[in-house]
Amino acid sequence: MSHVADEGHHPNVPEADRAPGDLRADRGEIVRSLRTYLIGLGLAILITVVAFFIARTTLVWQPSIPIALFVLAIAQMGVHLAFFLHITTGPDNTNNVLALAFGVLIVGLLIVGSLWIMTNLNHNMLPMERIMQMQR
Amino acid sequence: MSDTVVGPRDPYHIGHGDRAAWRDPHSEHAARDLASKRIIVGYGFWIFLLSDIVMFSAFFATYAVLSGETAGGPGGKDLFHLDIVAIETACLLLSSFTCGIASIGARARNDGLYYGSMAATAVLGAGFLFLELREFAGMIAIGAGPTRSAFLSAFFTLVGCHGLHVTLGLMWLLTMMAQVFAKGYRADILRRVLCFSMFWHTLDIIWVAIFTVVYLMGVGTQ
Numbered sequence: 583m584s585h586v587a588d589e590g591h592h593p594n595v596p597e598a599d600r601a602p603g604d605l606r607a608d609r610g611e612i613v614r615s616l617r618t619y620l621i622g623l624g625l626a627i628l629i630t631v632v633a634f635f636i637a638r639t640t641l642v643w644q645p646s647i648p649i650a651l652f653v654l655a656i657a658q659m660g661v662h663l664a665f666f667l668h669i670t671t672g673p674d675n676t677n678n679v680l681a682l683a684f685g686v687l688i689v690g691l692l693i694v695g696s697l698w699i700m701t702n703l704n705h706n707m708l709p710m711e712r713i714m715q716m717q718r
Numbered sequence: 719m720s721d722t723v724v725g726p727r728d729p730y731h732i733g734h735g736d737r738a739a740w741r742d743p744h745s746e747h748a749a750r751d752l753a754s755k756r757i758i759v760g761y762g763f764w765i766f767l768l769s770d771i772v773m774f775s776a777f778f779a780t781y782a783v784l785s786g787e788t789a790g791g792p793g794g795k796d797l798f799h800l801d802i803v804a805i806e807t808a809c810l811l812l813s814s815f816t817c818g819i820a821s822i823g824a825r826a827r828n829d830g831l832y833y834g835s836m837a838a839t840a841v842l843g844a845g846f847l848f849l850e851l852r853e854f855a856g857m858i859a860i861g862a863g864p865t866r867s868a869f870l871s872a873f874f875t876l877v878g879c880h881g882l883h884v885t886l887g888l889m890w891l892l893t894m895m896a897q898v899f900a901k902g903y904r905a906d907i908l909r910r911v912l913c914f915s916m917f918w919h920t921l922d923i924i925w926v927a928i929f930t931v932v933y934l935m936g937v938g939t940q
Binding site for chain 1: 760761763768776779783808814821826919920927
């Protein structure tokens, strides 16, 4: 009965998949994963500080600020996914990455689609004052 | 137990080589027949979290569409205090880190590491929630509640929904501390700890989007 009720973790048996957010259990891995969290924290702090600095600075060309903030946010989400949730490109993470890719697709469709349609509607609609006048 | 197992061992055959490799018990693939329950639970919860992110993306789309519709009321520039938001961000980011340390502590079955970093996570999360509720109360007090304009409705829905998630996460956190205390580092409890830490990290990812889109861009553009 090796397959069913496989509750514990067997350090000698290599697993084919890894749960997202999971770590390996042995001693060396604990030190290594602690290092992973520290690197992730350092990168995240760096990106956050840069984002808060850029949002208020007058040193850079103003129209570039939203784009810079957007790029920094994507970068920070990547840091969180890679270093905190341990979503990597390794073969033990294929399922997790595929699920994430599907999620990103839906999120992108939802946000880009909504903005696209709504700006189009806004563009084609009469200004509110004109509608008010026509109703009188 | 040989080849009599008929059920779907790995129904999707993703990255596991060909079928023949399973049949050979001495193959290195033999251990890959069935993922452990921990992996299945983690994967299922990951899918739930992604669906939660999809739900948040609907709120983000709503906010992005309505962010300019202030109806003559106050806009983001008048309402948001970036200093407070920076402290909130620091709280949540550090709590995500301590939550990761807690999951190391749980895997290593180290009481001090687990309870200590879970308690730190709870304190930081509660600090975040306190600052957010204070911000909401301050806005409502000056007449900038969710009924004032479409912008504020969208703001309170999006940020409030995240705050609600943090509240539920805090309750879950305390439950996990109590369960480990009462039942020890059992495999099923450790699976719940894994799911909780994924949930908490995901809340931080959503907060990254919120502080960027709502606060930083809101202060800059309006």
